Amino acid sequence: MGKLVFAAKVTHVPTMIISEQEGPLKGTRQQAIEGHHEIARRARAAGADTFVVIDTHWLVNAAYHINAKPHFKGVFASNEFPQFIADMPFDFPGNPALGDLIAQKAVAKGVYTLSHQIESLDIEYGTLVPMRYMNPQGDLKVVSVSGWCAQHSHEASRKLGEAILEGIEASDSNVALLASGSLSHQIWPNDIYAENNGTFTISSEFNRQVDLMVLDMWQRGDWQTFLKILPDYARHCSGEGDMHDTVMLLAALGWDKYRGKGEVIGEYFPSSGTGQVNVVLPVEGAS
Numbered sequence: 001m002g003k004l005v006f007a008a009k010v011t012h013v014p015t016m017i018i019s020e021q022e023g024p025l026k027g028t029r030q031q032a033i034e035g036h037h038e039i040a041r042r043a044r045a046a047g048a049d050t051f052v053v054i055d056t057h058w059l060v061n062a063a064y065h066i067n068a069k070p071h072f073k074g075v076f077a078s079n080e081f082p083q084f085i086a087d088m089p090f091d092f093p094g095n096p097a098l099g100d101l102i103a104q105k106a107v108a109k110g111v112y113t114l115s116h117q118i119e120s121l122d123i124e125y126g127t128l129v130p131m132r133y134m135n136p137q138g139d140l141k142v143v144s145v146s147g148w149c150a151q152h153s154h155e156a157s158r159k160l161g162e163a164i165l166e167g168i169e170a171s172d173s174n175v176a177l178l179a180s181g182s183l184s185h186q187i188w189p190n191d192i193y194a195e196n197n198g199t200f201t202i203s204s205e206f207n208r209q210v211d212l213m214v215l216d217m218w219q220r221g222d223w224q225t226f227l228k229i230l231p232d233y234a235r236h237c238s239g240e241g242d243m244h245d246t247v248m249l250l251a252a253l254g255w256d257k258y259r260g261k262g263e264v265i266g267e268y269f270p271s272s273g274t275g276q277v278n279v280v281l282p283v284e285g286a287s
Helices: 030-045 096-108 125-134 154-170 205-220 223-236 240-253
Strands: 003-010 050-060 064-067 071-076 088-093 113-116 141-149 174-180 269-271 274-276
Touching: 003 030, 003 154, 003 240, 030 125, 050 064, 050 096, 050 125, 050 240, 064 096, 064 154, 088 125, 088 141, 096 113, 096 141, 096 154, 125 141, 125 174, 141 154, 141 240, 154 174, 154 223, 154 240, 174 240, 205 223, 205 274, 223 240
Parallel strands: 003 174, 050 141, 050 174, 064 113
Antiparallel strands: 064 141, 071 088, 269 274
């Protein structure tokens, strides 16, 4: 019987990649990278053999989709930020059986979900950036779940999150579940990006203050209040992918029955107008 052994909300900003390289941005995202390293250490210590990544850079318009290929290998360049992510190799095993089980559990709940083992199906950087730092040797399996859900309700995503947990428990896998996406996500308008040093600032003080309020709720374990404000938070603060990743993550942890207290790993930081963070959500508080 499989088990959810670890859970976290994580950043995937492309500047983490450029931060590794010589130049003016070298080292500027080191704390975020170190946060990923620490999350990976904890996931392995918990016994994880598979990462399931809910990827807010995987846009889908109809159905939910799971990339459950037997193996992921290639070289990636971002069509959004090719100046930050280009010629990035990746190589790690997949977990088709787990992806199929999650889809089956979701369909049983009335949520149209497809698990794919299509060789040419690309993987997005919302999965690849965390795996670069958390799974560099490719020793853990990976399943990627679509998290940018353009025509989907939070209620359906909540059911998919429940199905993720049920699929895990019906499998033989120990899973680290990652919601890969930002908090607020109002990117700077292009015409004023440079003059505001947009790479390292937030586009809205309102968004920053709400992000900090939300993190305080998470750290106190006030999930009842957070779940009440979640739809408005996602809408008014432009949550990445409408925050479907966060909905799925919390549903897998028990939704309003969850009692864990979030632990911020590193620090909250702005990036290109958005609010970013790495937060571990202990599964010991899951119901």
